[in-house]
Structure formats: structure tokens, C-alpha cells
Amino acid sequence: MKTFRILTICGTGIATSTVAAEKCKQYLTKRGLKVEVVECKAVEASGKIPVYSPHVVVATTLVNDSALHGTKKFSGLPFLTGVGMDKLADEIAAYLQSLE
Structure with missing residues (x-):
């Protein structure tokens, strides 16, 4: 089974990206996917x-699209609000x- 890599990004790389990371793992694993999630600050995204x-x-x-190097982006706000x-x-x- 392929392992998918997900990068969660928030302003500080501590709080909301951690919540989004845990929800990604939980909800995508329930859907039969194997995922590996790493967190970072918005200012680190371009290098990470x-x-x-x-x-x-x-x-x-908010993350500048140029920092994403063409990577598909999803808004993680639903993972925070429920x-x-x-x-x-x-x-x-x-x-x-x-x-x-």
C-alpha cells in the first residue's frame, strides 16, 4: 500500500497544524489510506x-501559492471547526x- 505524504501548515507550526495533522491521520486512515503527516510554519513551507x-x-x-511549488492545497479549517x-x-x- 502506498504511503501518502501530507504537509500541514499553520502560522506557528505548533497548534493548528498539529490539530489538522491528527485529523488528517484519523479521517484518511478510516478511508483506507496510509498517510504520513508532517507539520510546519507558513514561512517554512517554501523550503520544506x-x-x-x-x-x-x-x-x-494563508500560504502563498508560489511557496507550494505546484503542490495541491486544501484548506484545513474544517478540521479546526468540525x-x-x-x-x-x-x-x-x-x-x-x-x-x-
Whole structure:
């Protein structure tokens, strides 16, 4: 089974990216996907993406698209608010499955 890499990004790389990371793991594992999630600050994203090579980015803050180096981005706000978590997880899962 392929392991998908996800980079969660927030302003400080501590609080909201950690929540988003845990929810990603939980909700995508329930959907039968194997995921590895790493967290970082928004200012680190541009340097982290070429090294980590994530399949997707889940951001809880604004991130400049040029910093993403073409990586598909999803808004992680539903993982923080609880509103629309299943829908977001379904969207991320569908995208990741399309990469297989």
C-alpha cells in the first residue's frame, strides 16, 4: 500500500497544524489510506516542500501559492471547526487515490 505524504501548515507550526495533522491521520486512515503527516510554519513551507515532497498540503493559514511549488492545497479549517470534516477528508482521499 502506498504511503501518502501530507504537509500541514499553520502560522506557528505548533497548534493548528498539529490539530489538522491528527485529523488528517484519523479521517484518511478510516478511508483506507496510509498517510504520513508532517507539520510546519507558513514561512517554512517554501523550503520544506522540495525536501519532503508532500502529495498534498493542508493549510490552516494563508500560504502563498508560489511557496507550494505546484503542490495541491486544501484548506484545513474544517478540521479546526468540525464543520465539513467528512467532506474535506473525502476530497483529500479522492485526490490522493487519483494519484495511484
